[in-house]
Amino acid sequence: MGLLDAKVAIITGSTKGIGKAIAHEFVRQGAKVVITSSSKANVQSALLEFPPGTVYGCVCNVVSTLDMERLIVDAVERFGIIDCFINNAGISDPFKSITDSDPLEWGKVIDTNLKGTYNGSRAAISYFLKANRKGKLINMAGSGTDRKSNTPWISAYGSTKAAIARFTYAIAEEYRHTDISVMLLHPGLVRTAMVTSDNPTAELSRQLATFSTILDIFAQPPSVAAQLAVKMASSWSDSKTGIYLSALNGTRKKILLLTYPFRKIRNRIDRQTY
Numbered sequence: 157m158g159l160l161d162a163k164v165a166i167i168t169g170s171t172k173g174i175g176k177a178i179a180h181e182f183v184r185q186g187a188k189v190v191i192t193s194s195s196k197a198n199v200q201s202a203l204l205e206f207p208p209g210t211v212y213g214c215v216c217n218v219v220s221t222l223d224m225e226r227l228i229v230d231a232v233e234r235f236g237i238i239d240c241f242i243n244n245a246g247i248s249d250p251f252k253s254i255t256d257s258d259p260l261e262w263g264k265v266i267d268t269n270l271k272g273t274y275n276g277s278r279a280a281i282s283y284f285l286k287a288n289r290k291g292k293l294i295n296m297a298g299s300g301t302d303r304k305s306n307t308p309w310i311s312a313y314g315s316t317k318a319a320i321a322r323f324t325y326a327i328a329e330e331y332r333h334t335d336i337s338v339m340l341l342h343p344g345l346v347r348t349a350m351v352t353s354d355n356p357t358a359e360l361s362r363q364l365a366t367f368s369t370i371l372d373i374f375a376q377p378p379s380v381a382a383q384l385a386v387k388m389a390s391s392w393s394d395s396k397t398g399i400y401l402s403a404l405n406g407t408r409k410k411i412l413l414l415t416y417p418f419r420k421i422r423n424r425i426d427r428q429t430y
Contacts, residue, residue: 158186159390164235166190166227168218168276169245171202173348173430174296177378178242178385183210185386190231192216192245218245218272224279232283240292240389241280242341243273248350249312251360262312269316270323277327281336290335292389295324297342297400309359321400328398337393343381344404345374347429372425373416376403 165182169175170191179189183206192214193199199213212234216223231238246269249262273295284291300307300314301321307314321340328338345351351371356364380403393399402408419425 158184159386161186163187163239163389164190164231164237165240165242165389166192166231166238166280167242167244168192168216168227168272170242171195171198171213173350174343174346174378174381175242175244176202176205177430178244178382179211180206181379181382181386182389183207185390187240187389188212188235190214190227190234192218192227194218218243218275219267221275221278224275228279228283237287237289238280238283238291239289240294241276242294242296242385242389243276244296245269245272245276246296246298246316246350247313248310251309251357251363253309253359254311256359257311265312266316269313270319273320273323277323277338281327281331281338284336285334290394291337292393293327293336293338294341294385294388295320295339297321297340297402301340301342309363325398332397335395337388337395337397337399339388339393339397339399339401341381341385341388342400342402342404343378344376344402344408345371346378346381347371347375347427348378349429351375352429372420372427374404374409374412375426376412377426377428378430 160182165187167175167179170179171193179191182189190212191202194217196215199215203213214227214230216227247265249265280293298317299305300317324340384401384403
């Protein structure tokens, strides 16, 4: 028996990294999952990692309102229902100052992260209301969400995560009178392609030693966030909304900081890129 038996979830941007880890954990807990990417090759490759029949892949662009609406239709046609929608798709701007940034790159981050979350939320809530279901909507927080979490050199990414938090709490209030749970999940610091680079910018190169130490101390595998996502998608969140859970909360930060010297001495720092 799994915590998500007979549930169906859509997870955007889930062919790699945190999204894929969440998809794997959902399947382990008994759910059927729709994974997505804007890349057909990524979808086809990721599907091979799951047991047959547990996962369905869709190619879509979260920036497109029509794509998000079609995603809902495709998922319902495939699995009959939708119980959970996770707006995980996201990108970051290159590690640059605002004057060195490319306006097109900066704008693409805003569109993908913020507009993508809006499009997914709008499509999912519309479906939950029409189908009269106890839907679970989970949006993704990140650096920039918390009041003291500044994001120099990745100002677009930090701005979207701050805005996504405000957006999530706003729609949680809008639909508080319904059976829809609107929640915010902070996955913590995870070594993904977003925070590692084979071709670092000049600014990142200048700060690479410091940044590498931060990763060594605070980075965690995506399984930590995936377990929290399962909790949020389960009956635990029934009749709850506006919830915020973090894989790197204050207690967890203290534990990671205190254990860092011992992990370093014993060579137990996980430097795998997920």
